[in-house]
Amino acid sequence: MKPEELLFAETHEWVHVTEEEGNQVATIGISAFAVEQLTDLVYLELTSVGTVVGTGDEFGEVESVKAVSSLYSPVNGEIVEVNTGLSDQLETLNDDPYAGGWMIKVKVSDDQGLASLMDHTTYTKQCAGEH
């Protein structure tokens, strides 16, 4: 997945929306910028399949040597799939954040969260401001 094709949340999660059997399914991960800022990742925990999340709800946490960060759902819906192998292969987040580094898939219940997401250009500007 190219980052240009993704949408981004202010809290550094990326979203890729596809159509599956008439439902919108959002694949969610965290941006390369976020991974670079965290560095030295040691632990990842993701909420389980079946959990209903609202926009801004925590769906897990990622911990580095320095600090712990929460992961926030950018959409409303139900978690239908979790990348369970990722927590044992945290280097994937560095090597391939936009494909192999996906974290959860959410069956989107409404478009509410999606409207406030940024395109890659806008997101890159936000990151430049945080640097």
Next chain:
Amino acid sequence: MSTGNLLQTPLHDWHVERGARMVDFAGWSMPVQYDSIVTEHVATRERASVFDVSHMGRLRFDGPGSGSFLDRLLTRRVLGLKPGYIRYALVANNEGGILDDVLVYHQQTPSGTDYHMLVVNAGNRAKIVQWIQSQLKSDDEVLMSDRTEETAMLAIQGPRAIDLVNPLLDANVTAMGYYRSQTTKQMGKVCIVSRTGYTGEDGVELIMRREDAPLILENLFRAGRECDLVPAGLGARDTLRMEAAMPLYGHELDETINPFEAGLRFAVNFKDSSDQPRSFIGREALQPLADTPSRVSRVGLLLEGKRAAREKYPVFDGETQVGLVSSGSFSPTLQRPIAMAYIDAADTKLLEAGRSLEVDIRGRRHPAEITSLPFYSRP
């Protein structure tokens, strides 16, 4: 990140050019990491690294009364400390609370002038300067000057540090003992070298004039190519000192913790060098505490898994909360989480190495085992 209004060390631009992530630390813009905390940590344990520690406060004491004054100010004997020697000490208030932990140096210039120096925590510098001014009397014959902003300080740490630094200095660092210092020169630039550090490794700290810092740093890196010297930031400094179980003010130490609870009995001298009682600020409050069982005690915790126990996380024995974590992190050397904690000392069984407790990590209990400190000591 905006660094407006923050103090800058003379190496600030160098850090930024090296791609360091700069953070506000005690009012200074400081590098927290250049590359990764883990690589900087490992480089320090295996080879050598250099830290800019110019934010640490450096206070100089001149005058015939400086030794006596510092002897009264600090919990540790200063009278009898020979030139070229350094001691770790505490600054206590009248209630016995710890205002700061410091290094006291007795220095002699090449022309034979004696003076003392205190290296204090950056975050406590203003408080300590104020405290000292409030304690100084006009007949003390002491002149204190805060040299922090006109000097710089570098820590070169790791098993290769001494061999790296030795050829660069006029002083014979290899022959210098631990906690010794001398005034020397690096390519003609005056500096103080001491065999001290905050990483658990061998190494030195250098204090130099502010304007000489960039050149001395460059010379260090030129000589350091051979051992792949890397710059290290405050992030690695913190994980390294934690593995070495060195206390950090604001975490293991503050005004409510007494030195005995903190495991720093060695830093309190109730007697002088001829075994006579000595008086110092805080003595009256500390004396009775020295012989009474402590309320709490500083211990080490080793955790299972990968999640780190961090500051203020509660520690449990069954359903009873028995303490709080003071600092914790994932240990790059041990490859598991480590923490220091203050545990209720009423039941000394709770403090025994091997004892199983639990830490509440954001709502979930994780097994933790009491372990003797330090977590790491150099081979």
